[in-house]
Amino acid sequence: MKIPLYIPSISRKDKHMMLNALDDPQLTDGPRLRKFESKFGYFTKSKFSMGVSNGTSAIHLTLKALDIKKGDEVIVPDLTFIATANAVLHCGATPIPADIDSTLNISIKSIEEKITNKTKAIIPVHFAGSVCNIMDIIKIGKKNNIKIIEDCAHSLGAFFKNKHVGTFGIAGCFSFYPTKNITTIEGGMVITDSNIISKKITQARNHGLSKSLIERHMKNKPWIYDMKDFGYNFRLDEVRSSLGLSQLLRIKDLEAKRINAAKYYNKKLENVKGIETPSTYVGKNHIYHLYIIKINKSFGISRNKVHEKLINQGIFTTVHYKPIHKFSYFKKLGFKDKDYSSTMDAYRECLTLPLYPTIKRIEQDYIISNLLKLQK
Ligand SMILES: Cc1ncc(COP(=O)(O)O)c(C=O)c1O
Structure with a gap:
């Protein structure tokens, strides 16, 4: 018998939804992404959801929105996928690994030992789908004026005290890589209740432009837009958004x-x-x-x-x-x-x-x- 480590679950309906998306000329950053975002927000009970190109860009954009930069330190678990630390490097900041505890989640004691006056954020991971000691981490964040960004790449569907993970800190970042609980092949999402962070991420995922493609074509001069801040192409396309939406409906x-x-x-x-x-x-x-x-x-x-x-x-x-x-x-x-x-x-x-x-x-x-x- 041959048994793989994982098999993504792609249904006939998923494929049908993706084919339908291919028939619509707006192949990226369109209505399917908006719908996926809105259902994701409903599922996680968060005010804003922003679909992005992958889980790494979700963390990177969140750190950028919080103005994390060179000279800053960000505490990450030593036991995580390398992407958690790489997103910190993308901002020019230094990732500081903290040890874990017996549950495989980040250790509170080690976090406390790693805090310096340069620490600007902590990125706990809800490892393997088990909720980390988020309440204590939030307390540490409040006490030391440090932002908490939850890496929820493993934990879509995990609730604690009736709240979905990713809603305890300032933002939660998800990955839809093929091994994850739902997949868009490559893809990611940020959730937050902060209007400011949501606006910054929405803009930065689209080259820092002031308007999305849909917004530009709603008015009669679509070439009138501005680049207000530095940005990237971290958009999520319509085919992958339709796959995510279809998967989310059967999470x-x-x-x-x-x-x-x-x-x-x-x-x-x-x-x-x-x-x-x-x-x-x-x-x-x-x-x-x-x-x-x-x-x-x-x-x-x-x-x-x-x-x-x-x-x-x-x-x-x-x-x-x-x-x-x-x-x-x-x-x-x-x-x-x-x-x-x-x-x-x-x-x-x-x-x-x-x-x-x-x-x-x-x-x-x-x-x-x-x-x-x-x-x-
Ligand atoms: C804990 C963790 N964080 C971040 C990521 C990055 O996600 P992506 O591969 O979608 O960039 C992953 C993905 O494997 C992950 O497991």
């Missing part, structure tokens, strides 16, 4: 299937010696974007060996992620392993198992039985 179903499959893994693995499941190290607050187990010494065989042996059986697993401070680029900045003992533990022990909405029980049983056979 509840997609999410329920992921959670169901994750709970099955939990049930079968949570009492196995040497394996920690997210149900034990995170607890309940998890929407399972990724299903990550920790394999410790008492399992009797190393995580790397488990990965290798499973591949030989056609089962694709991976590690999320190589810690930020381990990349050559960041080593130059002088970050040391000793400050990141928990991310180093995670980097040695974590293994992501295949999880996607259409995964079958028979596939999960095959994964579980092959994994258990390896225990020594």
Whole structure:
């Protein structure tokens, strides 16, 4: 049997919606994007939603809107996809990785240790779909006058205290990369309740121009527009917006299937010696974007060996992620392993198992039985 790590869920309706978008001459920055944004705002209960080219540009534009620049420091988790830190570099600022805690989310203690008078923002990630300790991070932000931007690339559909993630800080940034809970192939979204940030991002995603294409053609002189500020082409096109819209309409179903499959893994693995499941190290607050187990010494065989042996059986697993401070680029900045003992533990022990909405029980049983056979 061959089992991939993930399979995006693209329905017949998704394809139909994309083909329809191709028949409309306005192929980008048009009504489908506006509708996707408005449904996204409704779903997350946020005032403003701005569709952009990907999750990295979502964070980059938000940092720019907050005037983060050279000389500033931004705290990011050491355990995240490199994009969280790269978006900070795009603004000329310095990303400062903080260690994680046992839930794999950013550690409050480490954040406090990393704050300096140059710290202007913190970007916590709701890692793998589990809500981070956002209330404490908001408190730290208020106390030190530091902005909180939530990286929600893993956590569309995650609520805490009845609020969607991304609505606790000044803004929330989402990715619709093919592995994510909904996909637009490439794509991203920023949510915020701030009118000023929304205006700045809407303008900056479109070259800094004062009007979108639709607004220009509503008046009789479409060439009359201004460039008020520096901007980029970070627009989201109509075909991808229609895919996002169609996927968003079935997010509840997609999410329920992921959670169901994750709970099955939990049930079968949570009492196995040497394996920690997210149900034990995170607890309940998890929407399972990724299903990550920790394999410790008492399992009797190393995580790397488990990965290798499973591949030989056609089962694709991976590690999320190589810690930020381990990349050559960041080593130059002088970050040391000793400050990141928990991310180093995670980097040695974590293994992501295949999880996607259409995964079958028979596939999960095959994964579980092959994994258990390896225990020594
Ligand atoms: C935690 C995290 N942040 C940011 C991103 C960046 O998103 P994108 O790939 O859409 O630029 C990703 C994407 O993989 C991610 O996993």
